[in-house]
Every structure is written in structure tokens, then in C-alpha cells.
Amino acid sequence: MPERKSWAERLAHSAPRVIKEIPENMTKRLGPGSMVVPSAADVDAVIKMVGKRKLVTAREIGQSLARTHKTTVCCSVTTGICAWIAAHAAHEAEELGKSRITPYWRVLKPGGEINGKYPGGLAGVRRRLEEEGHVIVRDGKRHVVKDYEKKLAAI
Template sequence: MSSTPGSRHARKSWREKLSGYPRLPEVKPIPPAMQRRHGPGTIVTPSPREVEEAMRRVPEGRLVTVFGIGEQLAREHGTTIGCTVTTAIFASMAAQAAAEERQAGRGDITPYWRTLKVDGELNLKYPGGLDELMRRLESEGHTVVQRGRRYFVEDFETKIIGS
């Protein structure tokens, strides 16, 4: 990266960070520690691009979970499971990249607010926090409910892609 004299190196944009994984996707055997839960087989560690593309395919009014994206990518790669930890990290990066692009005036951003945690919970680490996520989800016809300190899309199971 270039920098001007006297300044620190320019920080990578989220879009640049998403592009920084040339060795992914990767398919390998399920690690022994994970086999207790999932059994033997293979796991795909997706590329950031694949995760973002899955998020972009969610139409208005519908939802997807990080776990669902992992399952979808496992099917596409012919593996037993998808790495949901990596999927969640890349979903968060795609959300941050979308926020940067929206700030830059781009209109066609990844609809990150439609990607929920496994149980329909909102990811409050996504850009804009609770207020922004609720506004966007409710404008698409969803109802957000609070349970304890957490927030969920009501009846999210009926709105998941493929249901």
C-alpha cells in the first residue's frame, strides 16, 4: 500500500480484505475434534466471495442464516459440512464492505441484514447496530422481537430461503 510522507499506511478497505483469501475455498477431512459432533467426512472452508454471493441471493422479504449458508456451500462443494465459523466471519466482513460501499454512494449493496444467526437472532455487530437492522428488516415486512437481551426475527423459519 502506498502512503504519503508522514502518514501511516492506508488501512485496507473491507472489500480489499474480502479479496485477500486466494487459497479458499478449501475442502479437507473433518478434524478429529469435530468428528465427535459431525462424524467423519469432509468440510469446506468457503471463500469470502462465495459467502457474499450467497448473501446477495436473498431476495427482499426472505432470510437466511449463517448455518444455512454453510449447509448450502457444503452441498455445492459436495462436502459433509461447511465451516460455520469462517462463514460467519466472512458474512460480517461482507456486511462491513456493504456499509463502506453505501457510504461511498453505491446503491446495490449486499443485503447483510437478511443474514441472521442460526436461531433467527440479529447480529448486532453488523453495521448500524440494532436500530439499522430493525429498520431494514421491518421495512421488508419482518417483525423483530426481544427475548431477554437478544433480538430475533419472529417466525424466521417460515421466511428462510427454501422453506
């Protein structure tokens, strides 16, 4: 049985970026045009641009990549998967003693919700955000960053 790849290997050797026409079955929702399907390295690079006390959602990451690659849209599913890979690679690097890692805790779900599936879970991501001065509030079952819209990074 082959050994599992490390998260760093998955990040470095993810599927390459692809630019293609928006598939016909998606044009009703997205409209006509082109789509970038990013690599994990593409998404990781955008997350690294998010400074301290700033935030981003997967939607903003996708919009940034679409602008960069001059496409109509970015594949949101792939962007989310790649952000998850980047988060785990950063956590792995931190465990190996690296101090400068991709700030994955600054990537929020829609509506400013904390992503509890990132390394450290809800408590770990919350702690990191609060250390940067963000206020976390409960919204039903969700934990969201208060006034996150005012703290979105310009990427």
C-alpha cells in the same frame, strides 16, 4: 505502518476456499467426511441470493456451501467471519454511493436473532428488516424476527 485494507479489499482478497477432511478432533462432533472452509467471496455470493422479505442464518449459508462443494459440512466459524466481512464491505460500498449491495441485514444468528454487530448496529439492522415487512420481537435480551423460520430463503 501499512495502511488498513478497505472492507472491499478484504472481501476480494480473503483466504481462498479450502476443501479438506474433517479434522480428527472434530469428527466426534461432526462425524467423518469433508469440510469446506469458504472464502469471503463464497459467503458473499450466497447472501446476494437472499431476496427481499426473505432471511437466512449462517447455518443455512454453510449448508448451501457444503452442497455446492459436495462436502459433508462447512466451517461455521469461517462462515460467520466471512459474513461479517461481507456486511462491512456492503456498508462501505453503500457509503460510496452504490445502491445495489449485499443484503447483510437478512443474515440472522441462530434462532432468528438480529446480529447487532453488523453495520448500523441493532437499530440499523432492525430498521432495514422492518422496512422489508419483518416483525421484530424481544426475547429476553435478544431481538428476533417473528416467525423467521417461515421466511427462510431457499438457497
